[in-house]
Amino acid sequence: MQTIGLQRFTIGLVQMSCSANPEANLARAVDRIEESARSGAQVVCLPELFRFLYFCQREDAALFDLAEPVPGPTTEALGALAKKLGVVIVAPVFERRAAGLYHNSVAILDADGESRGLYRKMHIPDDPAYYEKFYFTPGDLGFRAFDTRAGRIGTLICWDQWYPEGARLTALRGASVLFYPTAIGWHPHEKEQWGAAQRDAWRTIQRGHAIANGTYVAVVNRVGHEKLAPPPGMPEPPGIEFWGSSFIADPFGVIVAEASTDREEILLAEVDQQRIEEVRRNWPFLRDRRVDAYAGLAKRYLDDDTP
Amino acid sequence: MQTIGLQRFTIGLVQMSCSANPEANLARAVDRIEESARSGAQVVCLPELFRFLYFCQREDAALFDLAEPVPGPTTEALGALAKKLGVVIVAPVFERRAAGLYHNSVAILDADGESRGLYRKMHIPDDPAYYEKFYFTPGDLGFRAFDTRAGRIGTLICWDQWYPEGARLTALRGASVLFYPTAIGWHPHEKEQWGAAQRDAWRTIQRGHAIANGTYVAVVNRVGHEKLAPPPGMPEPPGIEFWGSSFIADPFGVIVAEASTDREEILLAEVDQQRIEEVRRNWPFLRDRRVDAYAGLAKRYLDDDTP
Numbered sequence: 010m011q012t013i014g015l016q017r018f019t020i021g022l023v024q025m026s027c028s029a030n031p032e033a034n035l036a037r038a039v040d041r042i043e044e045s046a047r048s049g050a051q052v053v054c055l056p057e058l059f060r061f062l063y064f065c066q067r068e069d070a071a072l073f074d075l076a077e078p079v080p081g082p083t084t085e086a087l088g089a090l091a092k093k094l095g096v097v098i099v100a101p102v103f104e105r106r107a108a109g110l111y112h113n114s115v116a117i118l119d120a121d122g123e124s125r126g127l128y129r130k131m132h133i134p135d136d137p138a139y140y141e142k143f144y145f146t147p148g149d150l151g152f153r154a155f156d157t158r159a160g161r162i163g164t165l166i167c168w169d170q171w172y173p174e175g176a177r178l179t180a181l182r183g184a185s186v187l188f189y190p191t192a193i194g195w196h197p198h199e200k201e202q203w204g205a206a207q208r209d210a211w212r213t214i215q216r217g218h219a220i221a222n223g224t225y226v227a228v229v230n231r232v233g234h235e236k237l238a239p240p241p242g243m244p245e246p247p248g249i250e251f252w253g254s255s256f257i258a259d260p261f262g263v264i265v266a267e268a269s270t271d272r273e274e275i276l277l278a279e280v281d282q283q284r285i286e287e288v289r290r291n292w293p294f295l296r297d298r299r300v301d302a303y304a305g306l307a308k309r310y311l312d313d314d315t316p
Numbered sequence: 317m318q319t320i321g322l323q324r325f326t327i328g329l330v331q332m333s334c335s336a337n338p339e340a341n342l343a344r345a346v347d348r349i350e351e352s353a354r355s356g357a358q359v360v361c362l363p364e365l366f367r368f369l370y371f372c373q374r375e376d377a378a379l380f381d382l383a384e385p386v387p388g389p390t391t392e393a394l395g396a397l398a399k400k401l402g403v404v405i406v407a408p409v410f411e412r413r414a415a416g417l418y419h420n421s422v423a424i425l426d427a428d429g430e431s432r433g434l435y436r437k438m439h440i441p442d443d444p445a446y447y448e449k450f451y452f453t454p455g456d457l458g459f460r461a462f463d464t465r466a467g468r469i470g471t472l473i474c475w476d477q478w479y480p481e482g483a484r485l486t487a488l489r490g491a492s493v494l495f496y497p498t499a500i501g502w503h504p505h506e507k508e509q510w511g512a513a514q515r516d517a518w519r520t521i522q523r524g525h526a527i528a529n530g531t532y533v534a535v536v537n538r539v540g541h542e543k544l545a546p547p548p549g550m551p552e553p554p555g556i557e558f559w560g561s562s563f564i565a566d567p568f569g570v571i572v573a574e575a576s577t578d579r580e581e582i583l584l585a586e587v588d589q590q591r592i593e594e595v596r597r598n599w600p601f602l603r604d605r606r607v608d609a610y611a612g613l614a615k616r617y618l619d620d621d622t623p
Contacts, residue, residue, distance in 0.1 A: 221479070
């Protein structure tokens with residue numbers, strides 16, 4: 010049996026919409042974290058980049074003004090809140106590390122208000138209206154797990170969710186739950202034809218991470234149709250309709266809580282070490298990994314006849 | 317664009333039941349392969365260990381008599397059939413490699429009747445009534461892809477299906493479809509409480525492999541409730557109810573063909589290189605893998621503070 014943390018703890022996911030006002034977004038997040046704590050949450054996770062509209066819809070160097078250091082205003086405000094409420098907060102931050110060096114990060118703020126460390130998004134997307142490679146340097150801290158008052162937890166961020174490697178490495182570090190703060194949605198012109206399959210693929214692959222690793226998976230997305238103001242002289246862009254659908258899957262991939270596509274909600278579920286123990290004893294996937302045969306995973310592609 | 321193989325080809329999965337008579341099982345498989353070919357299949361895959369009842373329900377050294385060399389009777393019969401019909405056959409074999417050395421293998425028999433190579437099951441389960449570690453030495457050929465007249469294909473076997481690593485490595489070798497010959501079912505005493513979640517987890521994680529890798533995934537299972545005769549003086553065992561549910565998922569995880577839980581069926585679907593191209597261009601997961609940060613995947617567990 011694991012000896013760090015509680016046998017059972019409750020996690021809360023804050024599915025929220027975001028506005029163009031970073032202070033208002035922080036105030037809203039504080040309000041929802043307080044509500045989550047009142048409802049029994051011991052670890053609360055916010056959506057990716059919750060202080061902003063999803064600004065990566067366009068490339069604009071002026072937007073680096075939005076970034077802040079870590080520690081900095083967001084981690085100080087939420088660290089104080091964590092201490093006041095006695096809850097762990099999984100806090101996304103647009104991190105300014107140095108001039109010209111920015112990360113899409115998450116700070117783990119423990120229930121005593123102290124930081125237990127930082128995760129920097131490792132896999133960075135770049136697709137139409139998700140121009141993240143312009144803004145974010147890929148993370149250099151690797152895949153991590155953090156000991157908190159509640160238990161040992163891991164976090165990844167959005168695009169990481171498509172990579173079984175990140176989930177596996179975080180689970181191998183002992184995390185009992187993988188958080189995925191997220192900002193994903195539909196392009197309005199794609200929604201009718203592809204929208205259902207996109208959302209289903211997104212849910213399916215993350216449920217797969219829970220199954221492969223015998224861990225809880227907790228995904229928290231934003232809601233709302235966000236249109237950024239166009240650059241001068243350009244037409245108004247179609248924006249992104251963020252699809253919400255935050256969910257929590259148990260260690261066998263069963264969805265135990267799930268949110269709507271379009272409303273602000275708080276999701277609560279219990280992480281139970283005994284359930285992890287039970288699933289992993291009966292479906293002992295970790296036992297049989299062929300670690301002698303996985304070297305090729307550290308290659309880009311196996312077109313060179315390496316064994 | 318890939319230059320090996322056809323732009324489009326049709327695959328066929330033979331969901332069948334198996335009897336205690338290896339010759340009758342082979343005859344049935346031949347019949348179904350012929351039927352698949354008449355229906356347009358260019359690559360046909362049979363279920364794991366299709367020549368036998370699932371004998372791993374008990375440990376009995378006498379059952380090693382069932383094994384055969386490769387090449388041997390099964391690959392010769394099916395190689396001749398492949399040539400006659402002009403189809404590729406993905407042929408599971410209980411392989412006798414030497415005295416005391418056996419594998420759970422799959423031979424890739426090309427449409428000219430020649431073998432394109434062998435895959436030996438890499439991840440070997442051992443659970444109540446699935447005593448495979450007694451019978452099968454873990455594979456030593458790694459994760460492979462094979463060029464056939466239809467295209468470049470990969471195969472894994474059953475328990476491999478729970479490991480994202482195996483799917484990834486096979487896809488990185490260029491396979492456009494991952495076959496999973498399988499023998500999985502319900503313990504009768506678990507079916508009512510856990511059966512639906514078990515089958516759903518099994519389907520979900522394999523759809524996840526399709527999504528993560530942008531490849532087709534084709535899973536073929538057996539059907540039927542198999543009870544082996546008990547050892548002398550022992551009560552009759554409950555047996556395993558094999559759950560069928562063979563399916564084919566496209567490169568975005570969409571199920572394009574799916575079989576029942578309890579009937580013999582042939583599933584057909586088209587593998588289209590253009591669909592792979594399209595999915596991988598729009599959801600370019602292979603582009604962003606952090607191959608610099610995956611070394612830990614070749615470790616058993618990351619409890620030693622290695623970075």
